[in-house]
Amino acid sequence: MKKIKIFEYDCMLFFLTQGFSLISLNIYTKNVKTDAYLIPIIGTIIGIIPLLLFTKIKEKNSKLNINSLNIKIFGKIFGNIINTIFIILAFIIGAYIFFILTNFISVEYLYKTPLNFISFAFALPTIYILTKNISIISRSIVILIFIEIILFITSSLGLFGQINTHELFPIFQNNISEFFKTVFLHVSFILTPLFFLNIFSKNEIQNSKNLKKHTIIAYLIGNIVFFLTIFFNISILGIELIEVYQYPEYEVLKFANIAGFINNLEPALAIYWMINLFSFIVICFYYSKKSILQITKFKNTNKFNIFFSCTVLIICLLSNNIFKQFSITNLFIVISFIFICIIFFLWIIKNSN
Amino acid sequence: MKILKKIIVLFIIFMLTGCFDYKELNNLAIITKMAIDKNGDEFEVSFSIENTKSNTESNIIYTAAGKSISEAINNIQLTLPKKIYTGHLSIIIINEELAKNNLNQLINYLIKSKEYSQNFYLALSKDKSSKETINEISNLETKLSKNILSDINNEITFSDFLKTLIKPGIDPVLPVITIKDNTIDVSSTLALFNNYKLVAFSNENQSKGINLIYNKTKEMIIPIKSDNKNIATIKLSNINTKTKIKNNTIININIKENYTIKEINYEIKKQTINEIKNKTKNEIKKLIQEGIEISKNNDIDIFGFGNMIYKNNASYFNKIKDTWGTEFKKINPNIKINLITDDNLQQTTIKENNNS
Incomplete structure (x- = not known):
């Protein structure tokens, strides 16, 4: 059994918290206007309870990953049905984020290039990395996190001087129920992808003694970055301009200015979003790959890799056509999160029995 | 698998060369x-x-x-x-x-x-x-x-x-x-x-007033007439305007600036400095009021006083939003000007004191 390092696990957790950050700003500002920057603060506090619950179950069943645990608790038939649902969920979320990635590149960089061509270009490295084993994937993610840190710090330094606190008001002008609905949506955006990390049992992580501590720290860092993204956007662009642009996260980078002479950095700094989404997609598809292998007990890995690569390629190419017409609603993510919570709840009941 | 890898690498070579388009x-x-x-x-x-x-x-x-x-x-x-x-x-x-x-x-x-x-x-x-x-x-x-x-x-x-x-x-x-x-x-x-x-x-004076409220003017020259013949030219520098709102309707415009007498064609005395200072303040107030006046005459709020009220108390602004054009006309901002003496002026005063 190949093990991953705890730091690699933390990096994966960080990327999973960022998956929906590129689309969440528009959704939050549409729902709660200026209060959008308060959503990650409240959401982080509320979200820590289910996160601790997830970690506790993982620690209790240290030898079993999610698929084995489902089979153990719900039996072979029901367990496999639930596992299949989770695999489909991982494919749908992965494909949706892939669509967001290609659409983002198409809108902001390659507006004259066909979307399918961009999809194909990004599907190839995704497929290639998925043919490798987990130690290579996790090491790649660690390299990406260092690039990510440099880009985020550069963006923050460039944007810090442009903050206009006047734009952060008025607050609490919306319906309180709308505010908490959006908080719940944020919790779903953060915690639904984190569920895919359960593909690693506790024993598959090196030095997993401090797993709870590491999980909480990575979760908090992910949420702080999420908050800062929304904070910079609202305080610099203002909610009126945010509503005008499709990707305000890219537009705000046009204001980045370091020491008065380093500017026009947005094409380079926006690579941050591409790394975020790419890593997220890889983890989602890896979850599906490992789960299918575990359920089907496929022995010929080469043949399986070809089959899985073709599936991912088809999904990636179809994602543009499907999600252009049927965009995933927020409700889908919320329902997925509720479904995950129900499964966890049933685990707890069955475990206590 | 090796063939697949080769195909992938071949595609990547063509795509990452940058030759396309x-x-x-x-x-x-x-x-x-x-x-x-x-x-x-x-x-x-x-x-x-x-x-x-x-x-x-x-x-x-x-x-x-x-x-x-x-x-x-x-x-x-x-x-x-x-x-x-x-x-x-x-x-x-x-x-x-x-x-x-x-x-x-x-x-x-x-x-x-x-x-x-x-x-x-x-x-x-x-x-x-x-x-x-x-x-x-x-x-x-x-x-x-x-x-x-x-x-x-x-x-x-x-x-x-x-x-x-x-x-x-x-x-x-x-x-x-x-x-x-x-x-x-x-x-x-x-x-x-x-x-x-x-x-x-806007005309020149109105534009000066508008730019002063916007805090876009950093330097300014104002000629101050003492009487028909005598003129003192005042240079204002480091102009800093802050506009604040109080109790939803009271707008305070605070201007802080340094002033220097650049040219003067009459004898300067101690009391004339205060006189020049007051006249400069009045002149700045006049410019600002002219700027506000043109905005009011056209039923538009170019200074964003309405936006300040909205940020301060959105529910109150939403009530008056539709009639903001007329509500805006009722607003008379309090203008407070703080003129700070430049070293240059002090030297003039010292010289004058020594002479007397």
């Missing part, structure tokens, strides 16, 4: 200024293109007309041997007719066009067409080797303009470029808008 710098027409005129039913777009050959004039103007802005730009492209590149665009100048009737169309076009950086400046050309204006600017810049646009006092980028257009309780302004007898005036007039329509132009 490449553009050489020599094949790009780099646009630095753009002028858009609305004449009757047609839009006339002019581009000032940076000339890459050093032995001829630095800018060349290309013009074409069309039923829409996109069509006019496309028509320019048909006459140009190079590909239009707007990534280095520094300013778009529009004419009065466009500002009165088709601003909405221009904004819509610019938001949707990803080729534009959105950090370029916007200005309005008065009396002459914007095509003539960029032509004059290009000629003068070649002669003087100077960027004339850096003289614009109230420079407004496209994103700033867009913000003021869509925010509640604030109306936008644009700097006006006027050309008279081969001189370009970029700071004495401002164009005032109500939503997407040009409604008025």
Whole structure:
């Protein structure tokens, strides 16, 4: 059994918290206007309870990953049905984020290039990395996190001087129920992808003694970055301009200015979003790959890799056509999160029995 | 599996070379200024293109007309041997007719066009067409080797303009470029808008007042008349304006500035300094009130007092939002001016004391 390092696990957790950050700003500002920057603060506090619950179950069943645990608790038939649902969920979320990635590149960089061509270009490295084993994937993610840190710090330094606190008001002008609905949506955006990390049992992580501590720290860092993204956007662009642009996260980078002479950095700094989404997609598809292998007990890995690569390629190419017409609603993510919570709840009941 | 890997690597080689859809710098027409005129039913777009050959004039103007802005730009492209590149665009100048009737169309076009950086400046050309204006600017810049646009006092980028257009309780302004007898005036007039329509132009004093409230003026010269013959010229520097709101309706404008007597044609005494100081304060107040007056006369809030009320108490502003034009007229901001003596003036005083 190949093990991953705890730091690699933390990096994966960080990327999973960022998956929906590129689309969440528009959704939050549409729902709660200026209060959008308060959503990650409240959401982080509320979200820590289910996160601790997830970690506790993982620690209790240290030898079993999610698929084995489902089979153990719900039996072979029901367990496999639930596992299949989770695999489909991982494919749908992965494909949706892939669509967001290609659409983002198409809108902001390659507006004259066909979307399918961009999809194909990004599907190839995704497929290639998925043919490798987990130690290579996790090491790649660690390299990406260092690039990510440099880009985020550069963006923050460039944007810090442009903050206009006047734009952060008025607050609490919306319906309180709308505010908490959006908080719940944020919790779903953060915690639904984190569920895919359960593909690693506790024993598959090196030095997993401090797993709870590491999980909480990575979760908090992910949420702080999420908050800062929304904070910079609202305080610099203002909610009126945010509503005008499709990707305000890219537009705000046009204001980045370091020491008065380093500017026009947005094409380079926006690579941050591409790394975020790419890593997220890889983890989602890896979850599906490992789960299918575990359920089907496929022995010929080469043949399986070809089959899985073709599936991912088809999904990636179809994602543009499907999600252009049927965009995933927020409700889908919320329902997925509720479904995950129900499964966890049933685990707890069955475990206590 | 090895064959699959080879195929993938082969594809990556072709994709990552950068040869696909490449553009050489020599094949790009780099646009630095753009002028858009609305004449009757047609839009006339002019581009000032940076000339890459050093032995001829630095800018060349290309013009074409069309039923829409996109069509006019496309028509320019048909006459140009190079590909239009707007990534280095520094300013778009529009004419009065466009500002009165088709601003909405221009904004819509610019938001949707990803080729534009959105950090370029916007200005309005008065009396002459914007095509003539960029032509004059290009000629003068070649002669003087100077960027004339850096003289614009109230420079407004496209994103700033867009913000003021869509925010509640604030109306936008644009700097006006006027050309008279081969001189370009970029700071004495401002164009005032109500939503997407040009409604008025401010005169020099009103523009000074508006820029003071905007905190865009950093230095200013004010002549103070003591009587019919005697004039003292005051230089104001480090001007800093802060506008604050209190109890939803009280607007306080606090101006802090250094002042120096630059020139004086009469004998200075201790009491005359106070007199000059008071007269300077009154003169600044007068400028600000003139700026506010033109805004009130046109039922528009170019200072964003309404937006300040909205930020402070949104529910209160939402109640008066529809009648804000008339509510705004009732607002009389408290203007507080704090003049700080410069060393220069103290020296004058010391000299005067020594003499007496």
